[in-house]
Amino acid sequence: xxxxxxxxxxxxxxxxxxxxxRKWMSANSWANYGxxxxxxxxxxxxxxxxxxxxxxxxxxxxxxxxxxxxLCQKCKQLGVYCGSTYSYH
Numbered sequence: 001x002x003x004x005x006x007x008x009x010x011x012x013x014x015x016x017x018x019x020x021x022r023k024w025m026s027a028n029s030w031a032n033y034g035x036x037x038x039x040x041x042x043x044x045x046x047x048x049x050x051x052x053x054x055x056x057x058x059x060x061x062x063x064x065x066x067x068x069x070x071l072c073q074k075c076k077q078l079g080v081y082c083g084s085t086y087s088y089h
């Protein structure tokens with residue numbers, strides 16, 4: 001299954017589980033990779049993706065928030081944290 005974004009860098013993704021309707025967002029979204037729903041444990045592809053840009057002002061992300069590698073299809077494939085190369089558009 002393909003995703004809305006087809007670039008080679010990380011992007012911002014929005015997800016919605018088709019089973020439980022849980023919604024989440026991630027700055028570690030990649031073209032043609034999904035993330036696992038924490039409730040249903042199924043892989044969910046993003047329904048919306050936008051280029052990841054450096055945050056300005058109050059839009060900064062929380063550096064203490066840990067990326068759940070066990071739920072990330074890209075991390076599982078790489079065997080390491082998928083966001084270790086911070087590339088912005």
